[in-house]
Each structure stands twice: as structure tokens, then as C-alpha cells.
Amino acid sequence: MSTGAASNFVPLRASDVAYERLREMILDLRLAPGEVLNELSLSSMIGIGRMPVREALQRLASDRFVVALPRRGTVVSSMTMVDVAHLYEAREAVECGIARVVVRRITDEQIRELRPLVERADEARGVFDAERFLLDDLRIHRFVIGMLDNALLHDAADSLLLHNLRFWRSFFRSRPPQGDTMLSHRDLLTAFENRDGDAAEEATRAHIEGARQLLVTLFDGN
Secondary structure (H helix, E strand, O other), X not given: OOOXXXXXXXXXXXXXXXXXXXXXXXXXXXXXXXXXXXXXXXXXXXXXOHHHHHHHHHHHHHOOOEEEEOOOEEEEOOOOHHHHHHHHHHHHHHXXXXXXXXXXXXXXXXXXXXXXXXXXXXXXXXXXXXXXXXXXXXXXXXXHHXXXXXXXXXXXXXXXXXXHHHHHHXXXXXXXXXXXXXXXXXXXXXXXXXXXXXXXXXXXXXXXXXXXXXXXXXXXXX
């Protein structure tokens, strides 16, 4: 079903398609942290010309998924303890504020839509399905962010969430999932149901801090 009039349809540029495909390969670790990227190889891999691939890599560098290094070329960004600290500092600053604002705006219908998302994530926790949980968790965060009609804030938060997704996929690649390494959003849902701004902010902060502490173990264990 079309989302707009046909006359307003703007097809994706080749560089946009290349960006989406390469970003997905970085997020699911097919392109691993530290991997050197070759434009010709990537072009052949995704079936898109070299120039669109080059433009896509420039966008990915702006989004901090890749970095240009002297004498090495373009590489997939690493995931260090400093990166973890910066990510969770930024997430706390952005998402705690979002949660408090959302409390003032969330409708009963939106709460009804959010509840099954939280329940599905909890079900994934119960069967230790890490990949399903990560995608359900991402849907919850995006749903909450989407309640604010603020494109700048949405884009900033979504970028942080995608970096977070990559960190967690790396975490679960080397460690079997456990219930205590997949954090529930039940407290946040309850805060929204009660229209309690303080509780929503605290639930968000506790969720982010718990995730940060778990990721610290990824690096402490190496």
C-alpha cells in the first residue's frame, strides 16, 4: 500500500541503497569491527557501483560506523571501553529526557500498543533468544522515541540505538544469553501507565545503567 501520492514518490538513490545494505552488514557483524573495507569488494558484494559505495562509506563515517585511518584506509569502527562509556553517557542524556516528556503526552491507545511490545521482549528473555530480544528491545525504544514529533531528536536517538544494537550482538556472540543479561522494560511501562514522570525517568536510567554495566563485562572478560 502506498504511503503517499505517486507524484510525490522519490526513488532511493543507489548511494542510499548502498548505505542501508552496508550499515546492516556492520550492525549484524558480517563486517566486523576493525575490518578493512575495499570499495571494489563491497561494490561486488552488494551489487552496486563503486561511486555509490564511496558515498555510502562517507555517510557511514559521519555516523561513526566506519573510520578512515592513515595507511590503512577505511575500517569498520572498533568497539572499545571508551566507546561503551560514550554511548551510554549519550543514551542516558537523551533517553531519560525523552521518557519524561513522553509521560506527559502518551495516550491510552499508545500504552495499549506498547504493552504487547514489552510482553514480546519479555517472552524472548524467557526463552533466552538473544537476537529476537534485541530486535524487540529496539522496537520498544523506537516506539517511545516515535511518540515525540521531533525529527532531530529522533535521528540522534536512533543512531545511538543502532550502535547499541551492534555492541549487544557482539556481547551475545561470545556469551550465551541469560535472563539477567536481557533487561525488561516492565518498570518503564508501569511508569507510563501511572503517568509518573519521575518513575519513567528513573526506569530509563536504571535500564541504561544496567545495560552499561553488563557491557563492561564484555571488555573486562577479554
